[in-house]
Amino acid sequence: AQTVTQSQPEMSVQEAETVTLSCTYDTSENNYYLFWYKQPPSRQMILVIRQEAYKQQNATENRFSVNFQKAAKSFSLKISDSQLGDTAMYFCAFMNGGDGKLTFGQGTILTVHP
Amino acid sequence: EPEVTQTPSHQVTQMGQEVILRCVPISNHLYFYWYRQILGQKVEFLVSFYNNEISEKSEIFDDQFSVERPDGSNxxxxxxxTKLEDSAMYFCASSRGINEQYFGPGTRLTVT
Incomplete structure (x- = not known):
């Protein structure tokens, strides 16, 4: 079974600064996807970014980028130029290429301070 | 931009009662999912649904749970x-293929 671990329960950052959220996962599969979801206080789950395991290039989406280290099974999220609206719980998630089931980490609460 | 919708936003029910949570997935999506999140805990997979049948379910999804696509949209x-421990946020999600899933806003279920 796959597991996803987020070792940082809480993080904080000053507005306009950069922050990196960590995620590691464990799998024996070779074909899989990794995601970061954002959950603001409204509790809506919002897709931030995704990475296909077969792609060596790290995904980027505006201010959000990932550092995908397949051998180390690490998938960190970097948020540049942090904004107050980035304050939320961030979940790392794993999906086996074949089944569509998302396995989530425990989440990291990110607070952006003015 | 199309989005997944869920109703109701909050449902309060008494223990032992039946509840139905509703979702309208994005219209051209083919795969549908339910997840739940107990307060303060991580999001857990319940079930996936494709081509009018369950494709995968977790151990949580026991005989008291069922899913249905009664028409072309819901x-x-x-x-x-319901049991007290069913109190949680329930999220519906949908996807076009086996890839990124889009979540609805959730239904908060409170069992008293």
């Missing part, structure tokens, strides 16, 4: 006899 989760 996707429902029924809990037959």
């Amino acid at each position: 996707f429902t989760l029924k809990i037959r006899s």
Whole structure:
């Protein structure tokens, strides 16, 4: 079974600064996807970014980028130029290429301070 | 931009009662999912649904749970006899293929 671990329960950052959220996962599969979801206080789950395991290039989406280290099974999220609206719980998630089931980490609460 | 919708936003029910949570997935999506999140805990997979049948379910999804796509647009989760521990946020999600899933805003279920 796959597991996803987020070792940082809480993080904080000053507005306009950069922050990196960590995620590691464990799998024996070779074909899989990794995601970061954002959950603001409204509790809506919002897709931030995704990475296909077969792609060596790290995904980027505006201010959000990932550092995908397949051998180390690490998938960190970097948020540049942090904004107050980035304050939320961030979940790392794993999906086996074949089944569509998302396995989530425990989440990291990110607070952006003015 | 199309989005997944869920109703109701908050449902309060008494223990032992049946509840139906409703979802309208994005219209051209083919795969549908239910997840739950107990307050303060991580999001857990319940079930996936494709081509009018369950494709995968977790150990949580026992006989008291069922899913249905009664028409071309709705996707429902029924809990037959609710327990206190069923209190959680229930999220519906949909996807076009086996890839990124888009989540609805959730239904908060409170069992008293």
